[in-house]
Amino acid sequence: MHPLAERIQQRDMRALARAITLIENDSEDKLRLMSDIFSMKKRAHYVGITGSPGAGKSSLINQLLTYIRSLDLTVAVIAVDPTSPFSGGSLLGDRTRMNQHFMDPGIFIRSMATRGSLGGLARSTKDAIRACDAYGFDVILVETVGVGQSELDIMKVVDTTGLVLTPNSGDVLQIFKAGIMEIADLFIINKADLPGVGKLKATLEEYKMIVNKKRWQPPIVRTISTENKGMEELWDNVAQHQSYLYETDAGEAQRQEQLKLEVYDLIREELWREVRREIDDDQEKQTAFRNTEADPYQLARTWVQNWMNKGE
Amino acid sequence: MHPLAERIQQRDMRALARAITLIENDSEDKLRLMSDIFSMKKRAHYVGITGSPGAGKSSLINQLLTYIRSLDLTVAVIAVDPTSPFSGGSLLGDRTRMNQHFMDPGIFIRSMATRGSLGGLARSTKDAIRACDAYGFDVILVETVGVGQSELDIMKVVDTTGLVLTPNSGDVLQIFKAGIMEIADLFIINKADLPGVGKLKATLEEYKMIVNKKRWQPPIVRTISTENKGMEELWDNVAQHQSYLYETDAGEAQRQEQLKLEVYDLIREELWREVRREIDDDQEKQTAFRNTEADPYQLARTWVQNWMNKGE
Numbered sequence: 179m180h181p182l183a184e185r186i187q188q189r190d191m192r193a194l195a196r197a198i199t200l201i202e203n204d205s206e207d208k209l210r211l212m213s214d215i216f217s218m219k220k221r222a223h224y225v226g227i228t229g230s231p232g233a234g235k236s237s238l239i240n241q242l243l244t245y246i247r248s249l250d251l252t253v254a255v256i257a258v259d260p261t262s263p264f265s266g267g268s269l270l271g272d273r274t275r276m277n278q279h280f281m282d283p284g285i286f287i288r289s290m291a292t293r294g295s296l297g298g299l300a301r302s303t304k305d306a307i308r309a310c311d312a313y314g315f316d317v318i319l320v321e322t323v324g325v326g327q328s329e330l331d332i333m334k335v336v337d338t339t340g341l342v343l344t345p346n347s348g349d350v351l352q353i354f355k356a357g358i359m360e361i362a363d364l365f366i367i368n369k370a371d372l373p374g375v376g377k378l379k380a381t382l383e384e385y386k387m388i389v390n391k392k393r394w395q396p397p398i399v400r401t402i403s404t405e406n407k408g409m410e411e412l413w414d415n416v417a418q419h420q421s422y423l424y425e426t427d428a429g430e431a432q433r434q435e436q437l438k439l440e441v442y443d444l445i446r447e448e449l450w451r452e453v454r455r456e457i458d459d460d461q462e463k464q465t466a467f468r469n470t471e472a473d474p475y476q477l478a479r480t481w482v483q484n485w486m487n488k489g490e
Numbered sequence: 491m492h493p494l495a496e497r498i499q500q501r502d503m504r505a506l507a508r509a510i511t512l513i514e515n516d517s518e519d520k521l522r523l524m525s526d527i528f529s530m531k532k533r534a535h536y537v538g539i540t541g542s543p544g545a546g547k548s549s550l551i552n553q554l555l556t557y558i559r560s561l562d563l564t565v566a567v568i569a570v571d572p573t574s575p576f577s578g579g580s581l582l583g584d585r586t587r588m589n590q591h592f593m594d595p596g597i598f599i600r601s602m603a604t605r606g607s608l609g610g611l612a613r614s615t616k617d618a619i620r621a622c623d624a625y626g627f628d629v630i631l632v633e634t635v636g637v638g639q640s641e642l643d644i645m646k647v648v649d650t651t652g653l654v655l656t657p658n659s660g661d662v663l664q665i666f667k668a669g670i671m672e673i674a675d676l677f678i679i680n681k682a683d684l685p686g687v688g689k690l691k692a693t694l695e696e697y698k699m700i701v702n703k704k705r706w707q708p709p710i711v712r713t714i715s716t717e718n719k720g721m722e723e724l725w726d727n728v729a730q731h732q733s734y735l736y737e738t739d740a741g742e743a744q745r746q747e748q749l750k751l752e753v754y755d756l757i758r759e760e761l762w763r764e765v766r767r768e769i770d771d772d773q774e775k776q777t778a779f780r781n782t783e784a785d786p787y788q789l790a791r792t793w794v795q796n797w798m799n800k801g802e
Contacts, residue, residue: 213787434780441779444790467753468746475524478756
């Protein structure tokens, strides 16, 4: 067994942090470590919280943490949002608010670097979630900002995705266009003390009626995170979605599809790691690939054709 | 020659639009089309404009278009920013402002879909730029929003990157953290009639002194796009960076490195296309990859090892 996996099994939090660093850096022995970590899985519930900057995600997660801890569940938070105070990216005031949680041994908070990973950020986030799962957290929260493809991909690796919206923010259209509505299992209207809640709710209801083709009907929950309101209802709805996933054929089908895509991604990443090593060592090719007059499409096509025919 | 490439050579703008759609959809004959398109290259100048939503990028590009056209140069705009009015993503007022350009045959405007591409958005954007180049535009402007990894990648495919900032927006720290400062060849202080210009300029000067290791010193240009001010100075600085790229060893080294990375990306993408087809057709593997109790890391590792040993 990988030494880090062994230490994670012994609930060594520093080993967990180091394992995630190794994952981020695409260390050569990552797949071996991840196999060991996978064998230790305990089926935590993976919950994604997404939404635009300014929707109050961090403040919401902060209150949700307190609520989850009051149920005597342990929680890991993985912040993939570079603007999040969880990843150290915000104002001092925010970070101070978080500090209470940093002292709690039932909470682990970690931000993911937003670049460099070979398999992409979604890939390394999934691996980090698995590491937290192996350690034994009951719940794993992933915070991400709801823009861009990589963020969408991240949300595909969790079990339940909550989309945070605020009244009168004008976010809905943009979020809709970015394809983020479709991946929401739960709509969270935060700052629900602001005017415009009724209108936002109506828009979401309309969306659900017209567009949502899934059997699961995403509930709409109202929260006011600054007043710590709505956390119980929010968490109950997350739990209901979890039950749906584990008790229905739809949940099993979703997990099968996720696994297949994951194996595909891993093969793609690992194959490229091997092939890249070959190319890096091939001096002749290195020279050819730097001839700025050459046609890169032709170079790539020839290389792949030769390589595919190698064993035949 | 690919029929679309032939029609692009004859300056058929609809063929150009169709070629970009084919690129976005990762059509099977993409590499062949791109080889033909590459052979028709005319060395347009590729200019990226990035910055946070709200920095006034679209309005700036709108004025810049008018200025570039006044020099009798033709220009293609590729909008990768989903919030841009160029990609149809903004308020009606903005879009109306753009309409003048839609009627000008010396201007081509196209937005790129933000998802689905096998090789990623940066890859398909690069190919779309090449297609516009083959058509014969003098300048190709790429608009993208300055957040996230995929946006950073896009900026790496252009020759000159302008980073749009506004006074007192608080953007600088976030942009710095996201690694976007490093890729800027030009700082554009837009809305330069607002207070705080001096402070922003000082911050940028300080950054340049401390962090910038490149031989090229990014100039700082002030613009007020709503009053059409600063366009000439902006464009002069873009032209100076172009000269630097084509007259120095640094420029040649940058192009060599870009080409190598491009060939690597293309090989990775094409290899995966071939391999994926094999996996898709392998019924036994398909069943194995859907066993939700199986270890995906182990499955991937075994598959890749077997595949690498095939020809030996």
